[in-house]
Amino acid sequence: MLIIDNLSKSFIHTSTNESMQILKDINFTAEEGQFVCIVGPSGCGKTTLLRMIAGLERQDSGHIYLNDKEILSPVTDIGFIFQETTLLPWRTVLRNVEFGLEIGNVPKKQRRQRALEFVELVELKGFEDYYPKQISGGMKRKAALAMSLVVDPKILLMDEPFVALDCQSRSQLQEALLNIWAKTKKTVIFVTHNVEEAVFLADEIICLSTRPAEIYRIMKVDMPRPRDRTSPELNKIRKEILNFIKTRSHWSMPLIRMM
Amino acid sequence: MKILLRLLPVIVFMALWQLMVATEIIPENRLPSPINIILGIKELFVTGMPPGSTLLTHIAESMKRVLAGLALAIVAGLPLGIFMSYWRKLGDMLHPLVEMLRPIPPLAWVPISILWFGIGDRSASFIIFLGAFFPILLNTINGVLSIKPRFIEAAIILGAKRGNLFFKVLLPGAMPSIITGIRIGVGIAWMTLVAAEFTGVKSGYGLGYMIMTARDIQRADLILAGMAVIGFIGYCIDLIIRKIEQKLLRWV
Numbered sequence A: 001m002l003i004i005d006n007l008s009k010s011f012i013h014t015s016t017n018e019s020m021q022i023l024k025d026i027n028f029t030a031e032e033g034q035f036v037c038i039v040g041p042s043g044c045g046k047t048t049l050l051r052m053i054a055g056l057e058r059q060d061s062g063h064i065y066l067n068d069k070e071i072l073s074p075v076t077d078i079g080f081i082f083q084e085t086t087l088l089p090w091r092t093v094l095r096n097v098e099f100g101l102e103i104g105n106v107p108k109k110q111r112r113q114r115a116l117e118f119v120e121l122v123e124l125k126g127f128e129d130y131y132p133k134q135i136s137g138g139m140k141r142k143a144a145l146a147m148s149l150v151v152d153p154k155i156l157l158m159d160e161p162f163v164a165l166d167c168q169s170r171s172q173l174q175e176a177l178l179n180i181w182a183k184t185k186k187t188v189i190f191v192t193h194n195v196e197e198a199v200f201l202a203d204e205i206i207c208l209s210t211r212p213a214e215i216y217r218i219m220k221v222d223m224p225r226p227r228d229r230t231s232p233e234l235n236k237i238r239k240e241i242l243n244f245i246k247t248r249s250h251w252s253m254p255l256i257r258m259m
Numbered sequence B: 001m002k003i004l005l006r007l008l009p010v011i012v013f014m015a016l017w018q019l020m021v022a023t024e025i026i027p028e029n030r031l032p033s034p035i036n037i038i039l040g041i042k043e044l045f046v047t048g049m050p051p052g053s054t055l056l057t058h059i060a061e062s063m064k065r066v067l068a069g070l071a072l073a074i075v076a077g078l079p080l081g082i083f084m085s086y087w088r089k090l091g092d093m094l095h096p097l098v099e100m101l102r103p104i105p106p107l108a109w110v111p112i113s114i115l116w117f118g119i120g121d122r123s124a125s126f127i128i129f130l131g132a133f134f135p136i137l138l139n140t141i142n143g144v145l146s147i148k149p150r151f152i153e154a155a156i157i158l159g160a161k162r163g164n165l166f167f168k169v170l171l172p173g174a175m176p177s178i179i180t181g182i183r184i185g186v187g188i189a190w191m192t193l194v195a196a197e198f199t200g201v202k203s204g205y206g207l208g209y210m211i212m213t214a215r216d217i218q219r220a221d222l223i224l225a226g227m228a229v230i231g232f233i234g235y236c237i238d239l240i241i242r243k244i245e246q247k248l249l250r251w252v
């Protein structure tokens, strides 16, 4: 279980020495195995929130607990898919996917086999020996997904992982992710700009305001799975969120345009 | 075709030179003609200078010193560079010291190095080490600093400890810059070598020593032959490093 308890965070601008508050009194809980989506306008602090959960950034006040342990330093049993892909450019796709297993000292034969399974899962078969510079942006996203999933983390933090993918790959990867999630019951915290995506994936959608980001609203999506993207029920929830966003003049234009 | 185009300036240059010596615009005893230099190289190969010490033994001896100095520079400069960029406090602390030692030309170390190590291999290798060390150190530091922090964070999240971080992230990530450093270092090492051998090696072999011996007996053709060999080997070394670079850095 992930507990976010009254989290606040400011950054001090090095040039002006001014403090800018990013997150304000964030409270939520993600049950084990829950799929939580976070939506919010650009620059409101979603990435910062994920980085704090991963222990890569320190909050000013408040606490984060993962399975009853407070997070005080970088956490290693989570999967983090960064907004910019973090494929190591000097490793091929396969060796990138293998990386986490290599660090975990998994024997060579086993890790190769497991990495190949995940390469196949994200449909990169045939590109194992390509370097990151030789594959497209979308393929990099897929490889980054495989790279985090391969070590079987208990909790997955995903920062706009499916951005810049074509419709079809995006749908496929969403479904692949849901499959893995259903099988392994991971907790997923998934940041996205795309309300349709959030509605399709999430058990719960957390809507953040503009900076300093507060939680505007937590929406439950109590819909059975597998879900039909075009079902009236999903549409209704989507509309509700969009309407809700529109009534808040704070929300930035780019976010609304993207949907 | 490309090779021919590149050779053309060399050929024209040589031809003009030969012509000027043949028409006695330039006196032969000052600047021997290219043909005589080539003959000189042959003489160095066969008879040697001093007689009995052939060109190949000199080259081998010089190479040995360069390799020793270079290996030392890599062994010292690479880890130190990684540490200095990973522990920024250490880097900041050592920075003034490095920047004060760096501008001292390697050759200025010759007297003290002779005092410390005597005349011979160790002294020459030390001078070469000094020439190669700083480019390797500074390029390693730059290389590590150019690695995106996200890569390091991602590795930490995947469970990387310090050893893994050094060997699987920082070292490969800095490799392009490190190889550049080594290439510059080798170039300086090779330049420094010959000069170090002028003064730092009295007995024994080496290209610098060979050239000084030729000067002692007023053989301009052999001096220039030795210089040509040094230039050619320097060129070959650079070519080899470029090849290695291409192989190692296919991902760039």
Ligand SMILES: Nc1ncnc2c1ncn2[C@@H]1O[C@H](COP(=O)(O)OP(=O)(O)OP(=O)(O)O)[C@@H](O)[C@H]1O
Binding pocket: A011, A012, A013, A022, A040, A041, A042, A043, A044, A045, A046, A047, A048, A049, A083
């Ligand atoms: N290390 C930092 N130092 C100073 N300010 C920072 C730092 N990191 C982030 N910020 C600021 O914090 C705010 C939130 O950034 P963050 O990356 O969390 O936004 P985001 O919600 O992920 O945006 P996007 O949707 O565009 O990815 C931004 O205004 C940014 O300028």
Ligand SMILES: [Mg+2]
Binding pocket: A046, A047, A048, A083, A159
């Ligand atoms: Mg972000």
